[in-house]
Amino acid sequence: MIDVHYWPTPNGKKLTIQLEESCIPYNIVYCEIGRGDQFEENFLKISPNNRMPAIVDYEPRDQAAPLAVFESGACMMYIAEKCGKFGGEGLRERWEVNQWLMWQMANQGPKTGERGHFARLKDREGDQSYALRRFDDEIHRLYGVMNNRLYDRRYLAGNHYTIADMACYPWAVGWEAQGIDIDEFKYCGRWLNELSQRPAVEKGMQVGSDLTQDYSKLSEDEIKRVVSLLYNQRARPAPETGGLLD
Ligand SMILES: N[C@@H](CCC(=O)N[C@@H](CS)C(=O)NCC(=O)O)C(=O)O
Numbered sequence: 001m002i003d004v005h006y007w008p009t010p011n012g013k014k015l016t017i018q019l020e021e022s023c024i025p026y027n028i029v030y031c032e033i034g035r036g037d038q039f040e041e042n043f044l045k046i047s048p049n050n051r052m053p054a055i056v057d058y059e060p061r062d063q064a065a066p067l068a069v070f071e072s073g074a075c076m077m078y079i080a081e082k083c084g085k086f087g088g089e090g091l092r093e094r095w096e097v098n099q100w101l102m103w104q105m106a107n108q109g110p111k112t113g114e115r116g117h118f119a120r121l122k123d124r125e126g127d128q129s130y131a132l133r134r135f136d137d138e139i140h141r142l143y144g145v146m147n148n149r150l151y152d153r154r155y156l157a158g159n160h161y162t163i164a165d166m167a168c169y170p171w172a173v174g175w176e177a178q179g180i181d182i183d184e185f186k187y188c189g190r191w192l193n194e195l196s197q198r199p200a201v202e203k204g205m206q207v208g209s210d211l212t213q214d215y216s217k218l219s220e221d222e223i224k225r226v227v228s229l230l231y232n233q234r235a236r237p238a239p240e241t242g243g244l245l246d
Pocket of ligand 1: 053070
Protein backbone atom coordinates (compact mmCIF):
# COMPACT_ATOMS: atom_id res chain seq x y z
CA MET A 1 0.00 0.00 0.00
CA ILE A 2 1.18 3.49 -0.82
CA ASP A 3 0.08 6.56 1.12
CA VAL A 4 -0.26 9.62 -1.09
CA HIS A 5 -0.10 12.92 0.78
CA TYR A 6 -2.34 14.83 -1.49
CA TRP A 7 -4.45 17.85 -2.26
CA PRO A 8 -6.39 18.10 -5.54
CA THR A 9 -4.00 20.32 -7.48
CA PRO A 10 -2.29 19.50 -10.80
CA ASN A 11 0.83 18.29 -8.98
CA GLY A 12 -1.23 15.96 -6.81
CA LYS A 13 -3.27 14.64 -9.73
CA LYS A 14 -0.14 13.48 -11.55
CA LEU A 15 0.17 10.76 -8.93
CA THR A 16 -3.48 9.73 -8.73
CA ILE A 17 -3.49 9.35 -12.52
CA GLN A 18 -0.36 7.22 -12.42
CA LEU A 19 -1.60 5.07 -9.55
CA GLU A 20 -4.93 4.53 -11.28
CA GLU A 21 -3.10 3.59 -14.49
CA SER A 22 -0.78 1.25 -12.60
CA CYS A 23 -3.47 -0.44 -10.49
CA ILE A 24 -1.35 -0.04 -7.35
CA PRO A 25 -3.46 0.15 -4.18
CA TYR A 26 -3.15 3.57 -2.58
CA ASN A 27 -4.50 5.48 0.32
CA ILE A 28 -5.10 9.23 0.15
CA VAL A 29 -3.88 11.26 3.13
CA TYR A 30 -5.25 14.73 2.63
CA CYS A 31 -2.71 17.50 3.07
CA GLU A 32 -4.86 20.61 3.08
CA ILE A 33 -2.46 23.30 1.99
CA GLY A 34 -4.87 26.18 2.65
CA ARG A 35 -4.98 25.04 6.30
CA GLY A 36 -1.21 24.66 6.62
CA ASP A 37 -0.95 20.85 6.86
CA GLN A 38 2.26 21.07 4.81
CA PHE A 39 4.04 22.69 7.78
CA GLU A 40 3.24 19.88 10.26
CA GLU A 41 6.38 18.25 11.69
CA ASN A 42 5.27 14.76 10.62
CA PHE A 43 4.70 15.93 7.08
CA LEU A 44 8.06 17.73 6.94
CA LYS A 45 9.77 14.44 7.84
CA ILE A 46 8.61 13.02 4.51
CA SER A 47 8.53 16.24 2.49
CA PRO A 48 11.13 18.72 3.81
CA ASN A 49 10.20 21.30 1.16
CA ASN A 50 6.75 21.76 2.76
CA ARG A 51 5.03 20.94 -0.50
CA MET A 52 2.71 18.14 -1.45
CA PRO A 53 2.47 15.59 -3.04
CA ALA A 54 4.65 13.02 -1.33
CA ILE A 55 4.33 9.26 -0.97
CA VAL A 56 5.16 6.61 1.59
CA ASP A 57 5.52 3.07 0.32
CA TYR A 58 4.84 0.54 3.07
CA GLU A 59 5.93 -2.37 0.88
CA PRO A 60 9.17 -1.19 -0.75
CA ARG A 61 10.99 -3.63 -2.95
CA ASP A 62 13.86 -4.03 -0.46
CA GLN A 63 11.30 -5.13 2.15
CA ALA A 64 12.93 -2.77 4.67
CA ALA A 65 11.36 0.20 6.47
CA PRO A 66 8.64 2.28 4.75
CA LEU A 67 10.17 4.46 2.06
CA ALA A 68 9.12 8.10 1.67
CA VAL A 69 9.59 10.16 -1.51
CA PHE A 70 8.83 13.84 -2.09
CA GLU A 71 8.69 15.93 -5.33
CA SER A 72 6.01 14.72 -7.72
CA GLY A 73 8.52 13.85 -10.47
CA ALA A 74 10.59 11.70 -8.12
CA CYS A 75 7.40 10.03 -6.82
CA MET A 76 6.45 9.21 -10.43
CA MET A 77 9.87 7.73 -11.16
CA TYR A 78 9.63 5.67 -7.98
CA ILE A 79 6.17 4.30 -8.83
CA ALA A 80 7.21 3.61 -12.44
CA GLU A 81 10.21 1.65 -11.20
CA LYS A 82 8.14 -0.21 -8.63
CA CYS A 83 5.52 -1.38 -11.11
CA GLY A 84 7.83 -1.62 -14.13
CA LYS A 85 5.44 0.48 -16.21
CA PHE A 86 5.28 3.88 -17.87
CA GLY A 87 8.93 4.81 -17.30
CA GLY A 88 9.98 4.12 -20.89
CA GLU A 89 11.13 0.95 -22.56
CA GLY A 90 14.84 0.58 -23.18
CA LEU A 91 17.63 3.09 -22.78
CA ARG A 92 16.55 5.63 -25.36
CA GLU A 93 12.88 5.82 -24.52
CA ARG A 94 13.69 5.93 -20.81
CA TRP A 95 15.82 9.01 -21.39
CA GLU A 96 13.14 10.63 -23.50
CA VAL A 97 10.78 10.11 -20.56
CA ASN A 98 13.29 11.47 -18.05
CA GLN A 99 13.92 14.59 -20.13
CA TRP A 100 10.24 15.38 -20.57
CA LEU A 101 9.54 14.70 -16.93
CA MET A 102 12.35 17.11 -15.97
CA TRP A 103 10.99 19.59 -18.51
CA GLN A 104 7.63 19.44 -16.78
CA MET A 105 9.13 19.82 -13.31
CA ALA A 106 11.43 22.70 -14.26
CA ASN A 107 9.24 24.55 -16.76
CA GLN A 108 5.57 23.77 -17.26
CA GLY A 109 4.74 23.25 -13.56
CA PRO A 110 6.58 26.17 -11.95
CA LYS A 111 5.90 28.71 -14.72
CA THR A 112 2.19 27.91 -14.83
CA GLY A 113 2.09 28.00 -11.04
CA GLU A 114 3.77 31.42 -10.96
CA ARG A 115 1.40 32.75 -13.60
CA GLY A 116 -1.50 31.69 -11.40
CA HIS A 117 0.15 33.35 -8.41
CA PHE A 118 0.48 36.75 -10.12
CA ALA A 119 -2.95 36.51 -11.72
CA ARG A 120 -4.51 35.94 -8.29
CA LEU A 121 -2.58 38.89 -6.87
CA LYS A 122 -3.77 41.25 -9.55
CA ASP A 123 -5.53 44.22 -7.93
CA ARG A 124 -4.22 43.22 -4.47
CA GLU A 125 -0.53 44.03 -4.68
CA GLY A 126 -0.34 46.86 -7.15
CA ASP A 127 0.67 46.65 -10.77
CA GLN A 128 1.45 43.07 -11.81
CA SER A 129 1.50 43.73 -15.53
CA TYR A 130 5.17 42.91 -16.11
CA ALA A 131 4.98 39.65 -14.11
CA LEU A 132 1.80 38.64 -15.95
CA ARG A 133 3.28 39.43 -19.33
CA ARG A 134 6.44 37.51 -18.48
CA PHE A 135 4.56 34.37 -17.40
CA ASP A 136 1.88 34.61 -20.10
CA ASP A 137 4.67 34.66 -22.69
CA GLU A 138 6.48 31.79 -21.03
CA ILE A 139 3.35 29.66 -20.88
CA HIS A 140 2.57 30.41 -24.49
CA ARG A 141 6.13 29.39 -25.38
CA LEU A 142 5.80 26.16 -23.38
CA TYR A 143 2.56 25.16 -25.12
CA GLY A 144 4.50 25.71 -28.33
CA VAL A 145 7.26 23.37 -27.11
CA MET A 146 4.70 20.63 -26.42
CA ASN A 147 2.86 21.30 -29.66
CA ASN A 148 6.02 20.96 -31.74
CA ARG A 149 6.90 17.80 -29.90
CA LEU A 150 3.45 16.26 -30.42
CA TYR A 151 3.11 17.24 -34.07
CA ASP A 152 4.67 13.99 -35.26
CA ARG A 153 4.62 11.90 -32.08
CA ARG A 154 1.63 10.38 -30.38
CA TYR A 155 3.05 10.95 -26.90
CA LEU A 156 5.71 13.19 -25.40
CA ALA A 157 8.31 10.44 -25.20
CA GLY A 158 7.39 8.93 -28.58
CA ASN A 159 5.19 5.93 -29.29
CA HIS A 160 4.28 5.03 -25.72
CA TYR A 161 2.13 6.71 -23.11
CA THR A 162 4.39 7.35 -20.11
CA ILE A 163 4.78 9.30 -16.88
CA ALA A 164 5.91 12.29 -18.98
CA ASP A 165 2.36 12.54 -20.37
CA MET A 166 0.79 11.92 -16.97
CA ALA A 167 2.89 14.73 -15.45
CA CYS A 168 2.04 17.29 -18.14
CA TYR A 169 -1.64 16.49 -18.58
CA PRO A 170 -3.11 17.89 -15.32
CA TRP A 171 -1.40 21.23 -16.01
CA ALA A 172 -2.16 21.41 -19.73
CA VAL A 173 -5.82 20.55 -19.23
CA GLY A 174 -6.20 23.98 -17.58
CA TRP A 175 -5.28 25.82 -20.81
CA GLU A 176 -8.39 27.99 -20.83
CA ALA A 177 -7.85 29.42 -17.34
CA GLN A 178 -4.21 29.99 -18.31
CA GLY A 179 -5.30 32.31 -21.13
CA ILE A 180 -4.35 29.85 -23.88
CA ASP A 181 -6.36 29.25 -27.06
CA ILE A 182 -5.83 25.53 -27.64
CA ASP A 183 -6.78 25.90 -31.33
CA GLU A 184 -3.41 27.59 -31.71
CA PHE A 185 -1.78 24.36 -30.49
CA LYS A 186 -3.73 21.70 -32.33
CA TYR A 187 -1.28 18.82 -31.83
CA CYS A 188 -1.38 19.47 -28.13
CA GLY A 189 -5.19 19.60 -28.35
CA ARG A 190 -5.26 16.18 -30.01
CA TRP A 191 -3.06 14.72 -27.26
CA LEU A 192 -5.19 16.30 -24.52
CA ASN A 193 -8.28 14.87 -26.11
CA GLU A 194 -6.82 11.38 -26.34
CA LEU A 195 -5.63 11.37 -22.73
CA SER A 196 -8.89 12.75 -21.40
CA GLN A 197 -10.64 9.64 -22.72
CA ARG A 198 -8.56 7.25 -20.63
CA PRO A 199 -10.69 6.00 -17.71
CA ALA A 200 -7.70 6.08 -15.32
CA VAL A 201 -6.98 9.70 -16.23
CA GLU A 202 -10.60 10.61 -15.61
CA LYS A 203 -10.58 8.77 -12.28
CA GLY A 204 -7.23 10.20 -11.16
CA MET A 205 -8.35 13.75 -11.99
CA GLN A 206 -11.49 13.31 -9.89
CA VAL A 207 -9.77 12.34 -6.63
CA GLY A 208 -10.71 14.94 -4.02
CA SER A 209 -12.31 17.21 -6.62
CA ASP A 210 -15.12 17.97 -4.18
CA LEU A 211 -12.50 19.57 -1.91
CA THR A 212 -11.07 22.13 -4.32
CA GLN A 213 -11.50 25.60 -2.95
CA ASP A 214 -12.88 28.38 -5.08
CA TYR A 215 -10.81 31.31 -3.84
CA SER A 216 -13.15 33.81 -5.43
CA LYS A 217 -15.80 32.74 -2.90
CA LEU A 218 -13.65 33.27 0.22
CA SER A 219 -14.28 36.15 2.60
CA GLU A 220 -11.65 38.89 2.89
CA ASP A 221 -10.46 37.46 6.25
CA GLU A 222 -10.14 33.94 4.83
CA ILE A 223 -8.19 35.28 1.86
CA LYS A 224 -5.82 37.13 4.23
CA ARG A 225 -5.24 33.91 6.19
CA VAL A 226 -4.51 31.83 3.08
CA VAL A 227 -2.30 34.56 1.60
CA SER A 228 -0.23 34.83 4.78
CA LEU A 229 0.17 31.02 4.84
CA LEU A 230 1.01 30.48 1.20
CA TYR A 231 2.49 33.70 -0.15
CA ASN A 232 4.89 34.97 2.45
CA GLN A 233 6.98 31.93 3.26
CA ARG A 234 10.52 32.39 4.44
CA ALA A 235 13.17 29.99 5.75
CA ARG A 236 12.37 27.74 8.68
CA PRO A 237 15.23 28.05 11.16
CA ALA A 238 17.40 24.94 11.62
CA PRO A 239 18.00 23.75 15.23
CA GLU A 240 20.72 25.72 17.04
CA THR A 241 22.39 22.70 18.63
CA GLY A 242 22.87 18.96 18.13
CA GLY A 243 24.07 19.22 14.52
CA LEU A 244 27.42 18.83 12.74
CA LEU A 245 28.70 22.19 14.03
CA ASP A 246 28.72 21.07 17.69
N1 LIG B 1 8.01 20.71 -7.41
C1 LIG B 1 7.00 20.28 -6.48
C2 LIG B 1 5.97 21.36 -6.36
C3 LIG B 1 4.87 20.96 -5.40
C4 LIG B 1 3.98 22.14 -5.07
O1 LIG B 1 4.24 23.30 -5.45
N2 LIG B 1 2.93 21.85 -4.32
C5 LIG B 1 2.02 22.88 -3.88
C6 LIG B 1 0.62 22.57 -4.28
S1 LIG B 1 0.50 22.31 -6.01
C7 LIG B 1 2.07 22.98 -2.37
O2 LIG B 1 2.21 21.97 -1.70
N3 LIG B 1 1.97 24.19 -1.85
C8 LIG B 1 2.02 24.42 -0.45
C9 LIG B 1 2.62 25.74 -0.10
O3 LIG B 1 2.85 26.56 -1.01
O4 LIG B 1 2.91 25.95 1.08
C10 LIG B 1 6.38 18.97 -6.96
O5 LIG B 1 6.21 18.84 -8.17
O6 LIG B 1 6.10 18.10 -6.12
